[in-house]
Amino acid sequence: MPQPIRVGLIGAGYIASWHGDALKACPDAQVTAVCDLSEPAAEGLAMAYGAVPFTSTQALITSGACDAVHILTPPQLHAGLARQCLNAGLHVLVEKPVAVSLEETRAITEAAQAAGRRFHPGHNFLGLPSYLRMKEALKAGEYGRVSQAEISWALPLAPLRSGPFGLWLLREPKNLLLELGPHPFAFAVDLFGPLDILHAEETKPIALPGDDLRPQGFRILARAGGTEITFHLSMVETVDDRSVTLRGSSGRARLDYAADTLVVDRENASDLIVNPLRRQLDLGWQHLREGLRNAAVQSASLNQKGPYAQSFRGMMAAVYGPLANGQPQDSRFSAESALTVMQALEDAIAKLPPAALAVTAPAVQTRKPKPTAMVIGGTGFIGRALTRKLVAEGQDVRVLSRGQHGPFPDLPDRIETAAVSLHDLDALTQAMQGIDVVYNLARSLETSWADALVNDVGVSTRIAMACEAAGVKRLVYTGTIASYDMSDPQTQITEETRFPEDMTDRNLYARSKAECERQLMKLHAERGLPVTIARPGIVVGAGGPLQHWGIGRWHGAGAVRIWGSGRNILPFVLIDDVADGLIRMAQNPAALGESFNLVGEPMLTARGYFDAIAERLGARLRVSSGNLTVFYASDAVKYALKTHALRKKGLVRPSLADWQSRAHLSPFVNDKPKAVLGWQPESDRARFIESAIGSANLFGF
Template sequence: MSSNSANGRSAISATVPIRTAIVGTGYIAEFHARAIRETAGVELAASCDANFARNEAFTGAWNIPLAFDSLGKMLQETHIDCVHILTPPDLHFSLAKTALQAGVHVFLEKPMCTSTTEADELIALAAYQDLYLGVSHNFLFSSAFERLRKAVHSKEIGPVDHITFNHFYELGQIRFGPFDNWMLRNPGNVIVETGPHLVSALLDLAGAPEALSVIADREVTLPNGAKVYRRWRTRTTVGRTAIDININFAPGFPQRTISVRGLFGSALLDFDADTCVIDQRTPLDIDFDRFKRSRAIGRQLQKQALAVLARYGFGKLKLVRRGNPYQNSIQDSIAAFYASIRNDKPLDTRIGGRTGRDVIEHCLRMIEASAIDTSSAAAARPERPALATAPTVLVLGGAGFIGKELIRHLLASGYCVRAMVRGSASALDEFRFDRLELVRGDIANRADLERAMVGIEFVYHLAHAQCKTWAEYLARDVEPTRLVGEVCLAANVKRLIYTGTIDSYYAGAKASTITEATPLDPDIHRRNYYARAKATAEDILSDMSRSQQLPLVILRPGIVIGRGGGPFHWGVGRFSENVCEVWGDGRNKLPFVLVSDVAAALVQAIEVPGVEGKSYNLVDSPLLTAREYLQDLQQRGDLKLSIIYQPIWKFYLTDLAKWAVKVVVNHPDRIRKPSYADWESRTQKVYFDCTRTRAELGWKPASDRQRMLDEGIGAALEPWLKAVE
């Protein structure tokens, strides 16, 4: 139990580490974990997440000693001085209150809470308990913002006349989900979630805004019935200073900037570049003045850009405790929080609880001034219809791209299906049939799998984890697949269908024609972790098939395109905004296959008798090159892409340089030496002969160029085009 007194924090010795825990191990937790590790005198002692399997993976990746599935249990069973609460905003208040009542300092991710009433209660409780309560408005600690606030507060650019805040950054959840997360449950929540980045900067630079004029438009109705507004435009004043706040969540070039116009100069901050340039007049004549000012701006940009790159590079080499700009801003905000605790001094106002409360107040004012209907929250998910019959087919990974299409085909074929989902089930809301049952579960949990397989005859394993290291792939992808095989054996299922990948083959220029008889890459240990994990999982299941008669069928889809997938497919090249780096010259035909044809083959794999123990590749006839794909994509989308046909050796040398740095700094991922063959395989210059698949499964893929274009590119592009309208 925490040793802090019930009313007043215990003194923390300068020689004793501050024991800290993370609550919520989602995306942002990695940034906090790294920042805590880089803060002197702070020990990351535990982590907590209701999803215990995810928490175990997180603690393993970060070598955190203790993992818990509830905050109460953690506070009871170990000594903790401080918690970082990184959960969805609607949980902030209850968790922070529990921690403060236990005598523990609290550092909250923004937004502090979802209402000023909750924030006020936490502020009062922290004061009563004599504890620190901080809020991570980390953008305010970036190097660029530090320069900007100094220029403003020192009056370097004179009294400020106008400030423009731009947050043009796509909110991917609007297009891809999950649609039932807190941010999308109510049309105002996106401002409570995102607005603090801008409002906290506004309060720090100028003060509290006065009357607000807000327009919210570009309305989108989500699949669950909730509405969201992709564009928000706010105008207000603070004294003599005019303020514009522009937010756009639609696809487009990312731009997060602050522009300040003063009496004696101007400043332009770019958060993503971490630069802030000052522009001021010179005593020269107008034409020479323009020239000198332009050069001065260029020099500032060059100097700051080099500094950003140097901090990143030296951080990778472990020569300095720095990283990319976003990591640095979080690191500095966290360092400021712990410096206050260690030195028993007031918090920096940028992360103080009172600021967190005021930020929420003004975000809520923006929502109110917009006059949007905040009652149009997500409709309560209606009860699913009663099952017409007991499910006989189990789909693991049914909420994914291929999984959804498979469920659509299974239902159309008359099967009663059970889909096990680990996270949000909103992706499957479109399937409201009396022959589909949704159950919660994790494939890494034996009990969940055993419950899901009751009455099941056929199992599809399409699930896979997003991992960064080989250890993570083993823990979250390979070993769960072994568990699926074991539970299938115990349940006496009639057939297990596992989806591998053609990426597990060597497919470079030296490869001959690939058939199902072709072995997977013999140097698979040198390949990318995804290809290696899939091949390792195949080996495990195949061994079970040979030694224990696991009724296994393996299908390896090619480059899958079509409805529900992204049009900017990395099977073609590496996409970044409008830039596509094609793997090689892009002239060879690629092994494309429509997602609908993959789903059809998956259905056939449980219907055709006598195919146990076999594997099949799912690749259509060679119909399109990368060049042809990109040409059609640009024509259909009225797009102009910057296409670079990149030699494979450039990708390889870049990877080799990164690996050399990892070796120098003793990085855990240094073990895998880059492979030229791995990069070359991305060109897919090999020919896939799927004659056996067509004959034995009765598979009839499109084999039609126009259909491949219409369904593969057109159907995938359509939702993206709607999003940018």
């Protein structure tokens, strides 16, 4: 029996766990190495798979720990890393887009050929079981002669409207097509061969900060042989429609590749009334069959084999089965496929109007900023609004970010962006030189308490120590109202309300933020740390998301299950009011050592909020109540299964109070920030709704 191929993951971000879990389920491969510039990220992911962590690609290569690598970094790094690894004798699988140009894709291919190694594009949806059924039926002629195909990718892309705006895919308009186009184009290439691109246009442009336009959709017309192909890509708030529809002389097949279902609409030989009845019954039985099959797979695997996970498992089997057994490369995941897909993408980009590809030049800097305020987390929703309000009030600002591409290209005279690791005390201290006020809006969403202690509590404490060393006059830290026990409708919450003594059964975000506050206030009491705590409510307004998880559990853009009945008043607050409150907290001497709940005036219930969306925007969402006891019971069952069946450790034990707190059942009193800070949140209902909904661009158009 052949030995499993040893695989290294280069890049430990979000997509890496999908690759790692799929490789773990593949008998012909095993994860033996993880490489990331961030040592904690590399170590954390490596521990999950029993692999060796590295912080440089060369160190991974030199170690001899793997036979193949997956390149999972930002796209602009793909080509260089792939060639480096191929030249070192390693096989490579490169996440989509495999490169940023056809030229780079050719360079990877040539490096693979020269090294005698394999180059695989990461077009994972081609590994779906339902797609293979569609492809086999097409080849067998079951759909007859296929004249038309329609391939859609309709899925909201929130960063276009709410950031972060420094992502690679937003830096140029063409990057959006390079990022989203590989999956639809890979389907077409695999089914019909090379594409002749006839027309391409962008749709629904939206202005990023600095009035830099980006398309929120593309419509592309192509031809392959005798088949006309239409591509629809949509990134506004829309119903998830990721599908491949084939229209043939004998049937119309629709693959929902987001749900891993395939349904075929065929004619039948019955007459009159029976004909349409049989047709609809047939479709109904097919939908039932697909739903039952997926439910059975999900249940048997304890939710480990969802459609997305299945696509990765199928890809790994197709890549490593042939590689381990000395068989030819699967054409779906071949260098030739990567080249053909990238050729089609480049042809589509060339067909777009030149104006659609233009990038607005950033404003010319006329003076160097002299920042006296620092915003950590300044590229987020609250951070962007705070930074711009600080500038509007005459302050220059230094924004700490993971990269140099911030959301302020129109303010080069007033804002500077610094890339500083929050784990580097010396670098943080140096970055705070000359700074009077530091606003710490950083947040870390971890999956274990151990990680939260390092990446959230440890980071907030390190920032505080840097403030002390740099002589910062005020640190404003943003906690969260989620740390309160909000399960009792009869208990009013003020700043005097204490967090629960035992928070081990609270969600990690609430628990971690509470611990951050505790440590900071301890430093204030023992060493005089000049800190003030802010706890914003459910923040809404321009730049915020439609799918706000502080209100309920979302199922796409059109359906939400509210936490609870949705009839209690929620602690909404406008983003501009939060920014104003944060600045007042930094300026007011009476705020030193105090905490403030930045919650707006009692205004809307969850149901009232969605009614206002329907009335103001003409969009009626499917809104249903969520039984909190049922949520808790379901969470408890999952906890038991994960703990005992899957042997996972470090999970949070669920509690009913935690679920009830998500509904914000306890009312808030906002007297303190109004009395101490002179804070005046919006009190007029009509103006509140206009700011929160009417002018917030919730749907992207």
